[in-house]
Amino acid sequence: MAGNRFRYGQWRGGPDPLAPPYDVRAAVDAVGAEVLNGGSLREALRDLLRRGPQGRGGLDELAARARRLRRDALRRGDLDGAVTRARALLDQALAAERDELRGRDGDDARFAEAVLDNLPRSTARAVEELSGYQWASDEARQTYQRILDGLRGEVLEQRFAGLRDAARAAADPAAQRQLAEMMRDLNDLLARHARAEDTTDAFAEFMRRHGEFFPEQPKDVDELVDVLARRAAAGERLMRSLSDRQREELAGLMRQSLGEQLAGELSALDAHLRALRPDLSWQRGERVRGDQPLGYGEATGALGEIAELDELLDQLDQEHAGATLDDVDVDAVARTLGRDAADDVRRLRELERELRRQGWVSRDADGLTLSPKALRRLAGTALRRVFADLTAGPRGQHDLRSAGAAGEVSGASRQWEYGDEQPLDVVRTLTRAVRRAGPTVPVQLDVSDFEVVETERRASAAVALCVDLSYSMISQGRWGPMKQTALALSHLVATRFPQDALQIVGFGREALPLTQQELAAVEPDMEQGTNLQHALRLAGRHLRRHPGAEPVVLVVTDGEPTAHLDPEDGEAYFHWPPLPETIEATIREVDKLTRYGATLNLFMLGDDPGLRRFVDAVARRSKGRMFTPDLDDLGEYVVSDYLRARHGRP
Numbered sequence: 001m002a003g004n005r006f007r008y009g010q011w012r013g014g015p016d017p018l019a020p021p022y023d024v025r026a027a028v029d030a031v032g033a034e035v036l037n038g039g040s041l042r043e044a045l046r047d048l049l050r051r052g053p054q055g056r057g058g059l060d061e062l063a064a065r066a067r068r069l070r071r072d073a074l075r076r077g078d079l080d081g082a083v084t085r086a087r088a089l090l091d092q093a094l095a096a097e098r099d100e101l102r103g104r105d106g107d108d109a110r111f112a113e114a115v116l117d118n119l120p121r122s123t124a125r126a127v128e129e130l131s132g133y134q135w136a137s138d139e140a141r142q143t144y145q146r147i148l149d150g151l152r153g154e155v156l157e158q159r160f161a162g163l164r165d166a167a168r169a170a171a172d173p174a175a176q177r178q179l180a181e182m183m184r185d186l187n188d189l190l191a192r193h194a195r196a197e198d199t200t201d202a203f204a205e206f207m208r209r210h211g212e213f214f215p216e217q218p219k220d221v222d223e224l225v226d227v228l229a230r231r232a233a234a235g236e237r238l239m240r241s242l243s244d245r246q247r248e249e250l251a252g253l254m255r256q257s258l259g260e261q262l263a264g265e266l267s268a269l270d271a272h273l274r275a276l277r278p279d280l281s282w283q284r285g286e287r288v289r290g291d292q293p294l295g296y297g298e299a300t301g302a303l304g305e306i307a308e309l310d311e312l313l314d315q316l317d318q319e320h321a322g323a324t325l326d327d328v329d330v331d332a333v334a335r336t337l338g339r340d341a342a343d344d345v346r347r348l349r350e351l352e353r354e355l356r357r358q359g360w361v362s363r364d365a366d367g368l369t370l371s372p373k374a375l376r377r378l379a380g381t382a383l384r385r386v387f388a389d390l391t392a393g394p395r396g397q398h399d400l401r402s403a404g405a406a407g408e409v410s411g412a413s414r415q416w417e418y419g420d421e422q423p424l425d426v427v428r429t430l431t432r433a434v435r436r437a438g439p440t441v442p443v444q445l446d447v448s449d450f451e452v453v454e455t456e457r458r459a460s461a462a463v464a465l466c467v468d469l470s471y472s473m474i475s476q477g478r479w480g481p482m483k484q485t486a487l488a489l490s491h492l493v494a495t496r497f498p499q500d501a502l503q504i505v506g507f508g509r510e511a512l513p514l515t516q517q518e519l520a521a522v523e524p525d526m527e528q529g530t531n532l533q534h535a536l537r538l539a540g541r542h543l544r545r546h547p548g549a550e551p552v553v554l555v556v557t558d559g560e561p562t563a564h565l566d567p568e569d570g571e572a573y574f575h576w577p578p579l580p581e582t583i584e585a586t587i588r589e590v591d592k593l594t595r596y597g598a599t600l601n602l603f604m605l606g607d608d609p610g611l612r613r614f615v616d617a618v619a620r621r622s623k624g625r626m627f628t629p630d631l632d633d634l635g636e637y638v639v640s641d642y643l644r645a646r647h648g649r650p
Contacts, residue, residue, distance in 0.1 A: 025360075025377075027048055027351065027355065027360075028355070028360045028361075028370070028374050028377060028378075029377075029381070030044075030048065031044040031045055031048055031370070031374075031378075033381075045361065045369070045370070046318070048351075049318070049325065049348055049351070049352065052344065052347075052348060057344035057347060057348070058344075058348065059316045059317075059318065059348065061344075062316055062333070062337060062341055062344060062345065063313055063316040063317065065337050065341065066309050066312050066313050066316065066336065066337060067309075067313065069305075069309055069336060069337070070306055070309045070310070070313075073288070073302050073305050073306050073309070074286065074287065074288050074289065074306065075288075075289060075290050076288060076290050076292070076294065076298075076302045077288070077290035077291070077292035077293060077294040077298070077299075077302070078288075078289070078290055078291070078292065078293045078294060079238060079241050079242060079246075079288050079294055079299045079302075079303075080242060080246045080250075080293070081292075081293030081294040081295050081296075081298065081299060082151060082154070082250055082253070082294075082295055082296040082299065083123055083124075083246060083249045083250050083253065084293045085150075085293065085295060086123050086127065086147050086151065086253055087123045089143055089144070089146055089147045089150075090123060090126060090127060090144070090147060092143050093139075093140040093141075093143035093144040093147075094116055094119075094140070096137045096139045096140040096143060097112075097116060097135060097136060097137045097140035098113065098116060099137070100136045100137035100140065101113050101116075101136055104136065109136070112133075112134075112136065115133065122248075122249060122252070123249055123253065124248070124249045124250075124251070124252025124253045124256065125252065127144075127147060127148070127252075127253060127256050128252065128256050130144060131256065147253075147257070148256065148257040149257070151253055151254065151257040151296060152257040152258055152262075154295055154296040154297040155235075155254060155257070155258065155266075155296055156179065156262075157297060158231060158234075158235065158296065158297045158300050158301075159228070159231050159232065159235070159266070159269075160213045160214070176259070176261075176262065179262060180261050180262060180265060182209075182210040182213055183262070183265035183266065183268075183269060184265060185206055185209065185210065186206070186210070186269060187265065187268050187269055187272060189202055189203065189206050189221065190221075190225065190269070190272040190273070190276065191272065193221045193225070193276070194272065194275060194276060199221050200220075203220060203221050203224070214227070225273065225276050225277060226277070228269070228273055229273040229274075229276065229277035229280055230280065230304060230307070230308075231300070231304065232269070232270050232273045232274070233273075233277075233280040233281060233282050233304075233307065234300040234301070234303045234304035234307060235270075235300050236270070236274075236282050236283075237281060237282075237284060237285060237286065237300075237303045237304075237307065238250075238296070238299050238300050238303055239251070240283060240284060240285035241285035241286045241287070241288060241303065242285075250296075280307070281307055281310070286303060286306055288302060288303070288306075305336070308332060308335070308336060309336055311329075311332070312328075312329065312332050312333065312336060312337075315327050315328045315329060316328060324352070325345065325348055325349045325352050326349065328345050328349075330342050330345050330346065333345050359371050359373045359374075360373060360374045361374065369517070369521060370517070370520060370521075372516075372517065375487075375516050375517055375520055376491065376494075378487060378520060379487040379488065379490055379491030379494075379516060380491050380495075382484045382485075382487040382488035382491065382635070383487075383488040383491045383492055383639075385484065385488070385635065413425040413428050413451045413452060413453055414451060414452060415448075415450070415451055415452075416447075416450035416451060416452050422452040422453050423452065423453050424450060424451070424452055424453070425451045425452060425453045428451040429445070429449050429450050429451050430443060430449075432448075432449040432450075432451065433445050433446065433449040436448075436449060460499040460500055460501070460546070460548065460549040460550065461497070461500045461501075461549050461550040461551075461552050462500070462501045462503075462542060462543045462545075462546035462549035462550065462551050462552065463489075463493065463500060463501065463502045463503070463552045463553075463554065463642060464502075464503050464505055464538070464539030464540075464542050464543060464552070464553045464554070465486055465489055465502065465503070465504050465505065465554045465556070465638070466505045466506075466507060466511075466532070466535040466536065466539055466553065466554065466555045466556070466557075467482050467485075467486050467504065467505070467506055467507070467556045467557075468482070468506075468507060468508075468530060468556060468557040468558055468559065468605075469506040469507060469508045469522060470507075470508045470509075470528075470529065470530050470558075470559060471508075471526055471527075471528070472558055472559055473558055473605075476558060476605075476606065477631070478558055478605050478606075478631060481631045481632070481634045481635065482556055482605075482634070483519065483520070483522075484635055485556065485634050485635040485638050485639075486504050486519055486556075487516065487519060487520065488635050488638075488639060489502065489638060489639055489642060490502055490504060490516050490519070491516075492639060492642070500549070501542070501545075501546045501549060503538075503539070503542040504516075504519055505535045505538045505539055505542075506519070506522060506535075507530065507531050507532060507534060507535035508527060508529055508530070508531065509527045509528065509529030509531055509563050509572045509574055510529075510531055510534055510563075510565075510572045511531055511534035511535040511537075511538050512538075513538060513542075527574075528562070528574055528576070529562055529563035529572060529574040530557065530559045530560065530561055530562050530563060531561070531562075531563035531564060531565070531572055532555070532557065532561045532586050532589075533561060533563075533564040533565060533582070533585045533586040533588075533589050534563075534564070534565050534572070535555070536553070536555075536586065536589035536590060536592075536593060537565075537589050539553050539593065539598075540589065540592055540593055540596065540598075543593070543596060543598055544596070550599075551593070551596060551597055551598035551599065552598065552599050552601075552642065553593055553598050553599065553600045553601070554601055554602075554603070554638055554641065554642065555600070555601070555602045555603065556603045556605065556634070556638065557602070557603075557604065557605065557611070557615075558604070558605040558606045558608070558611070559606075559608065559611055560578055560608065560610045560611040560614045560615075561578055561582050561583060561586045561614070562574055562575065562576050562577075562578050562582065563575075563582065564581065564582040564585040564586065565585070567585075577610075578610070583614070587618070587621070590618050590621060590622050591621070591622075593622065594621070594622045594623070598622075599624060600618070600619075600622040600624035601619075601624045601625045601626075601627065601641055602615045602618060602619055602624065602625075602626050602627070603627045603628075603629060603634065603637060603638060604626060604627065604628050605628075605629075605631065605634070607628075612628075625641075627641070
């Protein structure tokens, strides 16, 4: 409209609606880079969310802010402020009363002075004994009443936020009757809820009658219980945070200020809430320190804030099984850390959901893990790294040209020979006939005219890659290159040579076959032991399942065998230095593979003399080869050797 004026400024409505979408592929690549460098897959995914996109606004930053606020709350003041304030008011009342009594004559004044002089040192007990005392000074009586009304008001206002003028309301007998009636109805409602009765109508009636006490306007009994239980737990935490003497003093003052009826109803309410919400920190105390004395409401408020921050920190830590960012209470984040922090949580949620929506990650019982789609991308990255290091020129011939019937068309043809089963090359057959007999119709064919399509038969290989998973691999920085090499080889076989059968075998104290996904997530074996014998046995089983394929075994290790399977019970037995029994059991598996015709090549990492002697002996015994690559060249060596060793059998 003409004449309208507009003002522009920074967007303040939450996440920027014009911000570019998350580059989830870049996030996956960042995780992949960490895995290929030897990091843990789950830790890498966890760190992605902990650091946050572009390294800001992650869970770690939010948790650090929550911890700072918690430390500040722990230094907020002295929790004993309610008792300290009561003691100060009591001293003030007693001083005013003594001034009044000194101006009076008679036995009654002297008796009253004696009563005051013999009061207990305990503030709570002194207040209790003075409950029936006839005050001579109006100022003293009013000051004494402030002790009771003030604490009663603080307690009730802390429990029921609707009591904005709790001290005055609690001092009014009619208001006290209304409070007692509300608490009786509340206890009855919670008792029925605890018995699993249907309380829908009862809750609606309760809120109709007493809703002014609950400005939060809970929608059902569960929300009502949550609000009240958190406040009650904060009161209990205050008691647990005080010394025994302080706790006794405060409890006595509260009984005196609330009176028998209200104190009884409040005690019953606490019992119901504790039973309905046992998960809250009822028994935990805090060491809150500071110079400023805190009243009851201030002290419970500080402890309630600490409890909420503790819950938030637990959510942000994401340590429990099956934890997701959906577990984080965004409203609690906004209350405690601010709106910008809540926006950061929403952005992280969106990143996690986008990773799942686009199929890059999946979730299992232990948390996030890379999906097969992401693993293919990760393995492809590993393979590209390896091929980037390969020098130009052929590393091994893969295709064997032959007249096999099940091969792939090569584009060439040849003259038919007796016994050929290849399809006829119709165009070239007719061309030969026309050249021989001329362009006549119909074309006259002769046996010499026939040409068949030439095909190439691809040789298949059964490959077992045995990789050392012992702790020394990670302690010596060899874990990343090993994992990158295995992932690269698995991707090469899956994409370039699908007719090959690859089995990755990991071995520590025992050996186990690994899928690509298991390989990416595998962690080093913290138990001692290098059980190459078990690994070679599993490799032999894999080769025998593919009898028509070229058998290839590749071993990557940094330690000589120190474990073998006991022939009697099948359990792994470890000993250092290696026992003759371990060496003999391993050599027996080497001999079985050699007799089967397998190519056995070993890649030795490190310069251990014992390992060198063993590997050299195995290579000579199996007519295989030994390699001692640098870590940076491991992938190049293994992939190149696979390409060289897998010449097909014609």
